Amino acid sequence: xxxxxxxxxxxxxxxxxxxxxxxxxxxxxxxxxxxxxxxxxxxxxxxxxxxxxxxxxxxxxxxxxxxxxxxxxxxxxxxxxxxxxxxxxxxxxxxxxxxxxxxxxxxxxxxxxxxxxxxxxxxxxxxxxxxxxxxxxxxxxxxxxxxxxxxxxxxxxxxxxxxxxxxxxxxxxxxxxxxxxxxxxxxxx
Amino acid sequence: xxxxxxxxxxxxxxxxxxxxxxxxxxxxxxxxxxxxxxxxxxxxxxxxxxxxxxxxxxxxxxxxxxxxxxxxxxxxxxxxxxxxxxxxxxxxxxxxxxxxxxxxxxxxxxxxxxxxxxxxxxxxxxxxxxxxxxxxxxxxxxxxxxxxxxxxxxxxxxxxxxxxxxxxxxxxxxxxxxxxxxxxxxxxx
Amino acid sequence: xxxxxxxxxxxxxxxxxxxxxxxxxxxxxxxxxxxxxxxxxxxxxxxxxxxxxxxxxxxxxxxxxxxxxxxxxxxxxxxxxxxxxxxxxxxxxxxxxxxxxxxxxxxxxxxxxxxxxxxxxxxxxxxxxxxxxxxxxxxxxxxxxxxxxxxxxxxxxxxxxxxxxxxxxxxxxxxxxxxxxxxxxxxxx
Amino acid sequence: xxxxxxxxxxxxxxxxxxxxxxxxxxxxxxxxxxxxxxxxxxxxxxxxxxxxxxxxxxxxxxxxxxxxxxxxxxxxxxxxxxxxxxxxxxxxxxxxxxxxxxxxxxxxxxxxxxxxxxxxxxxxxxxxxxxxxxxxxxxxxxxxxxxxxxxxxxxxxxxxxxxxxxxxxxxxxxxxxxxxxxxxxxxxx
DNA sequence: GATGAATGAGTATTCATTCAT
DNA sequence: AATGAATGAATACTCATTCAT
Numbered sequence: 001x002x003x004x005x006x007x008x009x010x011x012x013x014x015x016x017x018x019x020x021x022x023x024x025x026x027x028x029x030x031x032x033x034x035x036x037x038x039x040x041x042x043x044x045x046x047x048x049x050x051x052x053x054x055x056x057x058x059x060x061x062x063x064x065x066x067x068x069x070x071x072x073x074x075x076x077x078x079x080x081x082x083x084x085x086x087x088x089x090x091x092x093x094x095x096x097x098x099x100x101x102x103x104x105x106x107x108x109x110x111x112x113x114x115x116x117x118x119x120x121x122x123x124x125x126x127x128x129x130x131x132x133x134x135x136x137x138x139x140x141x142x143x144x145x146x147x148x149x150x151x152x153x154x155x156x157x158x159x160x161x162x163x164x165x166x167x168x169x170x171x172x173x174x175x176x177x178x179x180x181x182x183x184x185x186x187x188x189x
Numbered sequence: 190x191x192x193x194x195x196x197x198x199x200x201x202x203x204x205x206x207x208x209x210x211x212x213x214x215x216x217x218x219x220x221x222x223x224x225x226x227x228x229x230x231x232x233x234x235x236x237x238x239x240x241x242x243x244x245x246x247x248x249x250x251x252x253x254x255x256x257x258x259x260x261x262x263x264x265x266x267x268x269x270x271x272x273x274x275x276x277x278x279x280x281x282x283x284x285x286x287x288x289x290x291x292x293x294x295x296x297x298x299x300x301x302x303x304x305x306x307x308x309x310x311x312x313x314x315x316x317x318x319x320x321x322x323x324x325x326x327x328x329x330x331x332x333x334x335x336x337x338x339x340x341x342x343x344x345x346x347x348x349x350x351x352x353x354x355x356x357x358x359x360x361x362x363x364x365x366x367x368x369x370x371x372x373x374x375x376x377x378x
Numbered sequence: 379x380x381x382x383x384x385x386x387x388x389x390x391x392x393x394x395x396x397x398x399x400x401x402x403x404x405x406x407x408x409x410x411x412x413x414x415x416x417x418x419x420x421x422x423x424x425x426x427x428x429x430x431x432x433x434x435x436x437x438x439x440x441x442x443x444x445x446x447x448x449x450x451x452x453x454x455x456x457x458x459x460x461x462x463x464x465x466x467x468x469x470x471x472x473x474x475x476x477x478x479x480x481x482x483x484x485x486x487x488x489x490x491x492x493x494x495x496x497x498x499x500x501x502x503x504x505x506x507x508x509x510x511x512x513x514x515x516x517x518x519x520x521x522x523x524x525x526x527x528x529x530x531x532x533x534x535x536x537x538x539x540x541x542x543x544x545x546x547x548x549x550x551x552x553x554x555x556x557x558x559x560x561x562x563x564x565x566x567x
Numbered sequence: 568x569x570x571x572x573x574x575x576x577x578x579x580x581x582x583x584x585x586x587x588x589x590x591x592x593x594x595x596x597x598x599x600x601x602x603x604x605x606x607x608x609x610x611x612x613x614x615x616x617x618x619x620x621x622x623x624x625x626x627x628x629x630x631x632x633x634x635x636x637x638x639x640x641x642x643x644x645x646x647x648x649x650x651x652x653x654x655x656x657x658x659x660x661x662x663x664x665x666x667x668x669x670x671x672x673x674x675x676x677x678x679x680x681x682x683x684x685x686x687x688x689x690x691x692x693x694x695x696x697x698x699x700x701x702x703x704x705x706x707x708x709x710x711x712x713x714x715x716x717x718x719x720x721x722x723x724x725x726x727x728x729x730x731x732x733x734x735x736x737x738x739x740x741x742x743x744x745x746x747x748x749x750x751x752x753x754x755x756x
Numbered sequence: 757g758a759t760g761a762a763t764g765a766g767t768a769t770t771c772a773t774t775c776a777t
Numbered sequence: 778a779a780t781g782a783a784t785g786a787a788t789a790c791t792c793a794t795t796c797a798t
Contacts, residue, residue, distance in 0.1 A: 010761095010764070026299050026300075027299075028217045028299070031370065031787095031788070031789085032788080033788085034791085037304055041762075041763090042762065042763045042764060043763085043764070043789090043790090044762075044763060044790085044791080044792085045761080045762055046766095047762070047789095048762075049789070052789080052790080053229075053788095053789065053790090058298030070373075082356045087232060100270040106298050106299040108215070109295050109298070109299075109351065109354065109355055110215050110296055110299055111216070117356075118355050119219060121351075121352050121356060121359075122356065125352075129787080133267065134324070140377065141377065142374070144370075147364065148360075148367040149367050149370070151359060151364060151367070152345055152348075152367045152368050153351060153371070153373045154348065154352065155344070155345050155346070155348025155350075155351065155364075155368075156341055156344050156348055156351040157344070157348060157353070158344070158348035158351045159341075159343065159344025159345055159347035159349075159350075160340060160341060160344040161344075162298065162347045162348070162351065163310050163340060163343065163347070164312075164343065165298065166306035166307050166310060167299060167306075167311065167367055169307075169356065170340060171337075172311075175337055175340060175344075176336050177340060178337040178340070179344075180343050181333075181338070181375075182338055182341045182345075182372060182373055184303075184377045185331070185374070185375035185377050186372055186373045187328065187372065187376035188270065188329065188369075188373045188374050199787095220770090220772085221773085222771080222772095223771060230779080230780090231779060231780045232772095232773095232781065232783095233774080233779070233780055233781060234778080234779055234780070236772095236773070236774080237778070240773095241773080242772060242773090264770080268760085296792085305774065391588070394580045401657060404677050404679070406678075409793085410794085411721035411790065411792080412687075412791075413695065414626050419758080419759090420758065420759045420760060421760065421794095422758070422759055422760060422761095422794085422795080422796085423760095425761070425793095425795080428793080430793080431792095431793060431794090433683065439576055446642050456661045459754075459755065476769075480775055484673075484676050484677040485677055486672055487673050487676070487729065487732065487733060488593050488594075488595070488673040490593065494732045495734075496733050496736075499729075499730050499733060499734060500734065503730075503732035507793095510644050510754065511629070518755065518756065519755065520755065522748075523754045524744055526730055526745040527736075527745050527748070528751055529727060529737060529742060529745070530726075530727060530742060530745045530746050530748060530749045531714055531749070531754075532726065532729040532730065533722070533725070533726025533728075533730060533746075534719055534726055534749075535722070535726060536725070536726035536729075536730070537628070537719075537721065537722025537723055537726030537727075538678065538718060538719060538722040538726075539722075539726075540688075540726070540729065541688050541692075541721065541725070543676065544684045544688060545684075545685035547686075548718060549715075550659070550690075551667070552715065553715055553718060553722075555717060556619060556715040556716050556718070556719045557719050557722075558712075559716070559753075560716055560719045560720070560723075560749065560750060560753065561708070561753055562748060562751035562753045562754060562755045563752070563753035563755050564748075564749065564751045565648075565702070565708050565709065565712045565716055565720075565750060565751060565752055566707065566708065566709065566752050567752045577760090593778085596768070596773095598766095598768090599767075600768095600770065609784045609785060610768090610769090610785070611770080611783075611785060611786095612783055612784070612785095613781075614770080618796090619768080619769080620769090654781095675763070708769065730794060
């Protein structure tokens, strides 16, 4: 009778270990040995669950993309702009509370195909654009607001994330409100 | 001091070659051989001008930081908010027109110490915060606008940049106006 | 002793599976996993019947050597030269009808000690030399035929085998007669 | 000015070192380290001249195939059967005097595509068959001699080689005459 | 017996860096 | 200064073997 293991659970353990290591040293500097050590297993065992080092990064991407899709899918209540504020807030809180996962975004941005960060942002922009269209229909928007403003709203979130990743003294968790205020009403008196 | 000029010029040639190569393949995948070939010199000659492969990335960083400082130093005319709009616009146009340089930001973000991207963003935030303070003094701002909104404004720019880097179909050059509109007046009716 | 029979039978199954795998991919490229899969058992179970991967090749050798000894032991009727012709023919038919086994000879040749292919050929040469001595005593040989001609006769068989192994379009099964003709009468008019 | 080296010469040195190592340990057991050590250079330097370990074996094959073609191309004087005897003799002398090269044949036989030993033997058989046709035209052959006898003649040589490779006590160099005698006149009185 | 998850020693290959010319 | 051949440390990946279940 074979030794029993929950393959999915073990895979997930290794993946989380990889996320921690990647966050700590970056994907480029991370060695398979590091991941194995972090997971408390032998190097070769990593390969029982992932085909290659790159497959590990791809799995981190999938995991991030799934989380991201989850955030987009979570529909909140209220007016379109309230729901937009909610989406912004939820996203920022998620990123702020998963710093390791967020940190790996730096490597995902650089990694290029076959990992498709472009698709993640596209979906995000489309979700925001959809809410803006609803808001427009509800008469909540001033004239001239369109797709590109959706890009800017997504950008405001990501740009705050960048600054936090590069400088932990930037208080990401507290930037949700300023982002929302700016996106809704700007700074002008 | 003609030798001096030659040396600087040659160094700059190699640096620009490195920027092109890094932009094309990413720093991790870029080989000293690639840089040498792009610069049209022998591999060993790169080491006559740069101490190491990392020094090459550091030099790209310095070059970016210098450009960035230049943008911040360029004082424009007009009211504080006009000058803010100008800063945003100038920054985006600079990035959009230097795609190779911009692309290398992906690697600079990941690279960590001793390269100090944090300082670059800090200065940027301070410049924006300064303009906001001036605008506040001039009564151009609504109440409650502060440091964090400066972070968000810088973030809006960087976040648009991220999306463009990851997906060239995002029209960075055309996002200056939406960014300014959003930052100044938001989307709300 | 039913267990005993089972054990032998299972061992033989695995051995035959190994022969097929070795023939297909060569010993070097053959993995224990492949052999286990071909035998329809788990990888670890192979080790219940064979001490090591090399022991598997050794067992294939033993099996080949036993077959070979069987061919040598089979005494046919007729004059010495008729029996020589018979030996040649039997050998070639055996090899041609066991292509997997034959294919593994390529690896056995390369494998060196402790596998003793030299002994197999030595016995073969001695068998042929013995027949030649009998033929000589019977006055069937022309003068000057000796040990070395025995080597050449064995070589003619093996050399046809080599060509067939390397190029399946060589019709090994149809080479028995030409080999016999050549060895007995040569090509000269 | 670069360090001067004769690339071809250095490549050939490494190739010969590889032949010695492959002959000693077999290709499978031979490490790049062994080849480098035998050549008196650093491991990495091997890769300046050969793309991969397999490329090294391929180069040995090319070298063998070239020698082999050289032997076939060397046309001797005399009647067709005299020339056939010459070809046999030359081939055996070449193999006997290049034991390292010959030993590597064991690995070439096993190596399969893309190395094409089949082509080498095909050319050899064609050369022999050509001589047999000439001999037939000259009335030197008894009836019924054809392509397959060419295969057997080539086989007699290769089969002697096999026995020598597997058992150095087999006196390959002295087998040329017995091979020729057998092929021409057989053993029968 | 049977299993198959885990192990970790073993190696081909890459590439930044050096330095003889 | 310029070159590019040489170096060898670094590392992803493989797979025979073990052993807990």
